[in-house]
Amino acid sequence: MSRPGTDEIVVEHLTKQYKRLRAVDDLSFRVRSGRVTGFLGPNGAGKTTTLRMLLGLVTPTAGTATFGSRKYVDLPDPVREVGAVLEASSANRGRTGRNHLRMICRAAGLPDSRADEVLATVGLTPAANRKFKGYSLGMKQRLGIAAALLGDPRVLILDEPANGLDPEGIRWMRDLLKSLAAEGRTVLVSSHLLGEMQLLADDVVIVAAGKLIRQGPVHDVLGDGSGHAQVRVRSPQTEQLTAALATLGATVTPAPDGSLLVHGAEAAAIGHAAFTAGVELHELATEQGDLEQVFLQLTAGKAGIR
Amino acid sequence: MSLVNAELFKVRTTSLWWIMGIILLPLYAASVLANWAQYANSEVTGDTTDLQAQQIQAALQPINVATSLYTSGQYFGILIVLLLSAIIVTSEFFHLTATTTFLTTPHREAVILAKFGAAVIIAAVIWLFTTVVNLIVVPLILGNLDLPTQLGEPAVWRAIGLNALAFVLWAILGVGAGVLIRSQIAATLILAITYVAGTAVVSIIFALLTNFVAEWINNLQVLVPTSASQLMISGTDLPGSPPQWVGAIVLIGYAVVTGLLGTWITKRRDIS
Ligand SMILES: Nc1ncnc2c1ncn2[C@@H]1O[C@H](COP(=O)(O)OP(=O)(O)OP(=O)(O)O)[C@@H](O)[C@H]1O
Numbered sequence: 001m002s003r004p005g006t007d008e009i010v011v012e013h014l015t016k017q018y019k020r021l022r023a024v025d026d027l028s029f030r031v032r033s034g035r036v037t038g039f040l041g042p043n044g045a046g047k048t049t050t051l052r053m054l055l056g057l058v059t060p061t062a063g064t065a066t067f068g069s070r071k072y073v074d075l076p077d078p079v080r081e082v083g084a085v086l087e088a089s090s091a092n093r094g095r096t097g098r099n100h101l102r103m104i105c106r107a108a109g110l111p112d113s114r115a116d117e118v119l120a121t122v123g124l125t126p127a128a129n130r131k132f133k134g135y136s137l138g139m140k141q142r143l144g145i146a147a148a149l150l151g152d153p154r155v156l157i158l159d160e161p162a163n164g165l166d167p168e169g170i171r172w173m174r175d176l177l178k179s180l181a182a183e184g185r186t187v188l189v190s191s192h193l194l195g196e197m198q199l200l201a202d203d204v205v206i207v208a209a210g211k212l213i214r215q216g217p218v219h220d221v222l223g224d225g226s227g228h229a230q231v232r233v234r235s236p237q238t239e240q241l242t243a244a245l246a247t248l249g250a251t252v253t254p255a256p257d258g259s260l261l262v263h264g265a266e267a268a269a270i271g272h273a274a275f276t277a278g279v280e281l282h283e284l285a286t287e288q289g290d291l292e293q294v295f296l297q298l299t300a301g302k303a304g305i306r
Numbered sequence: 307m308s309l310v311n312a313e314l315f316k317v318r319t320t321s322l323w324w325i326m327g328i329i330l331l332p333l334y335a336a337s338v339l340a341n342w343a344q345y346a347n348s349e350v351t352g353d354t355t356d357l358q359a360q361q362i363q364a365a366l367q368p369i370n371v372a373t374s375l376y377t378s379g380q381y382f383g384i385l386i387v388l389l390l391s392a393i394i395v396t397s398e399f400f401h402l403t404a405t406t407t408f409l410t411t412p413h414r415e416a417v418i419l420a421k422f423g424a425a426v427i428i429a430a431v432i433w434l435f436t437t438v439v440n441l442i443v444v445p446l447i448l449g450n451l452d453l454p455t456q457l458g459e460p461a462v463w464r465a466i467g468l469n470a471l472a473f474v475l476w477a478i479l480g481v482g483a484g485v486l487i488r489s490q491i492a493a494t495l496i497l498a499i500t501y502v503a504g505t506a507v508v509s510i511i512f513a514l515l516t517n518f519v520a521e522w523i524n525n526l527q528v529l530v531p532t533s534a535s536q537l538m539i540s541g542t543d544l545p546g547s548p549p550q551w552v553g554a555i556v557l558i559g560y561a562v563v564t565g566l567l568g569t570w571i572t573k574r575r576d577i578s
């Protein structure tokens with residue numbers, strides 16, 4: 001394996017044994033910079049526990065979780081290197097959003113002005129002087145993201161950041177995380193929203209029952225779930241089209257809406273076959289596999305809550 | 307130093323400090339008045355034992371009146387310092403901000419050290435406030451009692467200094483206790499009850515033990531933090547009790563032990 005860069009997350013043989021339960025079990029994976037990595041798994045899979053070990057909040061029973069080769073506690077200036085959002089409700093109820101951020105600035109040696117800058121970034125400026133107890137769930141989540149951005153870090157770690165965000169907020173976060181990754185930063189996001197992850201993530205790490213199930217680029221992982229991508233074709237001459245596709249060796253399944261789902265042939269080959277058979281086409285579209293389906297297949301039988 | 311600053315900022319940015327201030331002010335005023343009333347009306351009554359009579363007489367000597375007046379507000383001031391110090395720690399768990407705090411500063415002993423620093427500074431501020439007001443008001447009261455101001459007496463300044471030491475030691479004790487009793491409600495209740503009821507209950511228990519078991523047990527009373535604190539700050543040595551410095555040593559011992567234990571536990575504990 002290559003030498004890890006300082007903004008690469010390296011998890012090796014990570015294990016956490018609680019009294020009766022092995023929450024994380026010999027887990028190894030890497031998170032590359034410049035990409036958004038989705039951290040997926042059923043409830044109780046050990047995602048939060050893994051992230052807390054990575055951030056030095058929970059002591060591993062065995063194994064290591066590091067940034068490059070350094071543990072979080074060994075980072076000389078953690079706030080400027082790593083930003084993390086771990087839970088929505090983590091601010092004093094009686095403190096204003098701005099003061100919550102300033103408190104972090106003081107402890108980290110950042111100028112107070114950073115607080116106002118990140119408040120503007122997450123769109124919380126109008127609520128800056130309101131107390132945390134008056135914040136909605138989505139506003140709390142945005143404050144958490146603002147806190148993570150304070151030190152302009154190279155690595156971002158977010159535990160279910162989409163929780164409580166409205167559709168506009170989810171899109172805003174997707175754009176934000178993608179642009180941060182495009183700047184070369186490392187972005188690790190845990191989530192249950194698989195549709196959202198499919199839009200957001202470049203890579204995924206799937207865990208269940210504390211163990212690694214699958215790791216890799218999203219399109220690879222989608223590939224091995226459903227075999228090949230499927231192609232949807234629509235034609236007024238369904239029977240001739242089915243016959244023409246049979247000569248390609250493709251499997252054809254009629255869909256309820258009258259279209260045909262084709263497996264085992266690419267769109268170009270299907271279009272060509274239709275053309276030579278003189279069949280009129282109204283729709284010809286390649287459909288990516290569905291992350292949700294693949295996820296459910298991969299984690300089937302590995303019960304979530306233990 | 308920036309961490310201590312951050313801890314003080316945390317205290318300043320919630321309503322806690324002025325709520326505590328509002329509680330403290332009337333209690334402080336009441337204790338000054340109560341002290342005044344006590345010395346204005348007290349005399350030695352007939353049916354007391356020799357030791358009690360000696361103690362009361364000693365307490366009524368002008369120098370002892372002066373030292374106790376110049377340290378007015380100590381009882382409630384220390385109570386407030388104790389509670390504030392504990393809350394500095396417990397609020398992190400009560401409001402789930404420990405995660406943010408330890409992400410910002412992963413070296414946990416540095417965080418706890420900063421909390422000790424902030425608590426000591428708060429204690430010093432409250433001590434300074436009560437002491438300055440005392441230095442203004444007490445000469446007037448002493449005049450009313452037909453006693454000299456005695457501001458030239460070393461014993462007065464020693465009492466004021468020991469008063470400061472008591473504030474600081476109780477602040478450290480409070481932070482340590484906050485780490486040991488992580489629940490905010492439990493910590494404030496236990497500390498307040500122990501502090502307020504503690505001295506009275508302990509002296510009853512020790513009186514019984516002394517009467518029915520053995521005389522020497524009474525000397526162990528100094529091992530109770532509230533008794534040790536009282537002994538340390540009782541101005542001048544009163545007959546029948548261990549020397550003042552014993553109280554100081556015991557209180558310092560408690561502060562060091564809770565401080566070290568608290569830091570050690572915080573370093574090991576999983577934050578989730
Ligand atoms: N402090 C703890 N003591 C005992 N068990 C714990 C503790 N923290 C977590 N667990 C257990 O470890 C397992 C993994 O929990 P974790 O919170 O890491 O899951 P998760 O993948 O984040 O789940 P979710 O998707 O629901 O957030 C769970 O079964 C949980 O009950």
Ligand SMILES: [Mg+2]
Binds near residue numbers: 047048049159
């Ligand atoms: Mg979780």
